[in-house]
Amino acid sequence: MKNTFLLICILFFSISAYSQDFQFNVDELTFNSEREKIAFIDYQEDSTSFLNLLVEIGNTENSISEQATDKLNQLFATLEKLKVRDKKPKKQVQIIYKEVHNKLFTKYIENISFYKIFTDGEYNCATATSIYALVLDHFSIPYAIKKTPNHVYLQAYPNAENITMESTSPNNGFRFYSDKTKENLVNTLLENKLVSKSEVNTKGINAVFDEYFFKDENIAYRNLISILYSNEGFKDMGNEDYKMALSALQKGYSIYPNKLYEEVIVNLNLQILSEQDEYSLEYAKQIVYLSRYLGYNNGLKSEDFSSEFNSFQNEYMIKKQDTATYKEIYTVFQQIEDSVILDKINFDHYYVLAYNYYENKLFEKALATCQKALVLQPQNSEIYKVALNSCVDIILSQYTNNLTERIVFIEDQKIQYPFLEDELKLELLILDAQLNLAFEYILKKDLTSAKKHISDFETVFDPKVHYGIPKQNVVALYDHLGMLYFKRRQTTSAKKAFLKGLSYYPNTYSLEQKIGFL
Template sequence: MELGYNSVFEKEQFEHYALDKPNKDFITVLLAIDSTMTFEKSNEIKMEIDDYLIGLKERIDRYNSKKKVKYIFNKVHDRFFRKYELDAYFPDIFESATYNCVSGTALYAYAFDFFGVPYQIKETPIHVFLVAYPQEYNILVETTLPGKAGSYVPSESMMKRAVDELVDLKIYTAEQVSSIGYNKAYNDYYYGDENITKKDLVGIQYYNKGIIFLNDSKFELAYENMLKSSVVYKNKKTEIFNEGVLSLLMDQVDFSDIENFKWLVSYAKISDDTDYLKYKLHNILSNENWEEDNLERVESKLNKIYDLKLRNELLVVLYSYEAERAHKYQRTSEALMYAEKIYKISPDDIDAKNYIALAEIEKMALKNVSAIRLVELDELLEKYPFLEEFGIYQRYQVYLYSFLAANSFHNNKNDAAQGYLLQLEGILGDENRESTDFDHRAIGEAYGEAGAYFYRNGQKESAINILNRGMKFSPENENIKRKIRLIKKSY
């Protein structure tokens, strides 16, 4: 699914930043989440930030590392932040001085870059914060706490007390702490080894927006924002969120609108629940309000699924629906077209074989009956070897050989007629006779003409014998019985 953008500005800035293009701008892409943002407005905000930081530079240069961080923290907080709100976004800082941990951390990251202060960005399941001078002092920068509490270096006594509590909680053993030291034990637990990037902050902002929309049951908007988040924020939770939201959308979306089919394709790209997807697709296809060309658009959309196995399984559902529908409306050529598509994907599909057998034999049965049909039947069997398994193929063979035998006897072509009759009797063997309903009228015609041929040639005994052969395969056949009665009366 393509990313949905709120504005041309957002599209340009987000894609520019996501692709790591030259001159990508951290502040501008953070502002792009606002649908009313423009390049001119974002430029003004960036200049406002830069001008303020330039004004701090002369004094900052006088401070040592710890005081520098404290000074930057307090000045930025006093100038830009007034109210903490959980659902605030970066542009809100400049509209109402409202911020949260993500937007606040992003602005401090920009300021630290501006002043050359080394830092790391840390993430917990529900929070982000910074650590300045991580190799020297581990200065915690907590954006949600203004004043003295917002920036501090943990003391030795504080670290020892915290680690001792971790030992009491059995998170560390005393031996582990003795081996690595209190400082490292504290840093490993509270700060961790993993850091996130400024690009992750951009993604987390969209992630948080997705959560807000989810809580408001606006599932489409939730997914669109989470999808953007996952482009720049590589985190397992975005995948879990995406699948969860899409599963909700599967039950909420009105699929009578073909435009909404994109949600099933999106779900198919991330879910391994093939049975559910096949079930859902069949339900969607069964919508009677759809226009004819919608099914063509569905095929096009399904072909965009990356997983070949899943794509083929869903295409089989589509083609099976199309073939069944065409068959019900007796559109033979259309049913055959879709059945062949299924057969190409899944040669063992019994429905595809059935539709092919029905369509191909029906097409052949509509043609004039002649010996050329035998050649065509052999060619068809070479193309579709499975045809021999189907009753319609055997019934057509019986009909064809019966007609050819009857016609040959009628025209006094005994050798050809006998050959056709032997082929017919091979098909009418005991095994086939029990499992297939043949055209007994055609059988009656074949043996009736055979009896008539021998009778005309004065071979009454041969006539009776060949008619009795026919009775073995069609015991209740009135045509054969009548011919036997007539010949016997002539004795």
């Protein structure tokens, strides 16, 4: 069953266009602490206040918000004493750069959380850039945050002095695209004929990757915070903690929607799915969660989800006959929001359930369930057969001899289940009941009651259509009817009865003989 999703081509970028962003509610995001959740919500409401959020990203320890604020205020005080505001741009940046390193930075670590700057002096290009931005904001110095495929840095006085502020290790910070990932992405470009093979051979995979997907671009501080979250996620991926990675990427994406993260989020969900026990409730929940990403990943198809549901049906309804667990699974799949997938799942559910009821001789439940299935697929012949057979079996098991109730039951079923209205099998069962009731009343010499059922019979009966009604039964009906009239000296009515029988079955000897006698 897992192969459905594991065979999907997992790439960290989608070439196709997207119509809308993912939407994550705060309640479905996982936070390291209540502090982080509060800071996250506060930032969403006021993006000018972000230090409290920065120090919570990746922080599973005690709060350091006050400690961070104190250290920054000390740094600002030092810079004020050095009269940074009065300096020329180049000198300003030199002083700020030097003091930030002296006061806050001790060791460059490629994958490190922002809060570590204030606890251990550890930083990387993304966290260092965040600090530079905080300081420049404090002194009202204009800047632009720049991003390359593998690096983030800050440029003070953009479009003027353009002073670059780098971290200690500018070539290694913010790196999360492996060589294999780059190769996969470039192969996708080749398959879609967006680049030529000769171009790849000439420039190399790295150059084509950088040229096509990224250029140095200006990003907002919101984007930088998103990068800090994504760095946490990629660090967790390296540790194979995919649930934590997913949590971080979702938060980063909520801060700043990014098409690259969309694809990573989808594939993290696929990875988490692959780790679930097959046919477990958690596996079902993960599949349902994945359905929200239809349209964001070309590898996810509507039929994949209904196919997964069918696998659960086969496991629990057919192999194990565990209807209780199956109903739990079905309830989980009901959370899928895509109406096309949900309709297919519901039809398959009703079909299997109806068949199960039918096999266990629960014909009334089978029929009612078939009706639900036929609402979704009115032309489905297989479910119609189950519905019809259920109705017929109810009649045969409960109304074989009670002919009057049989007629009432069938007419009620036609009203309740309109798809049975013109069903020949049911017409035959009604005609059979009417014929036999009429015959019973003739034998009782109750012509009034007999004539009512004969009238109903004649309104519908056509021997060319209703050949399931035995000829001899019809002939016997009119033979006995005619003889009853004859014994009552009603020869005209007797003759009409014999002729009516002959209209259905001409050249019937017994009827012709009696007309000849008359």
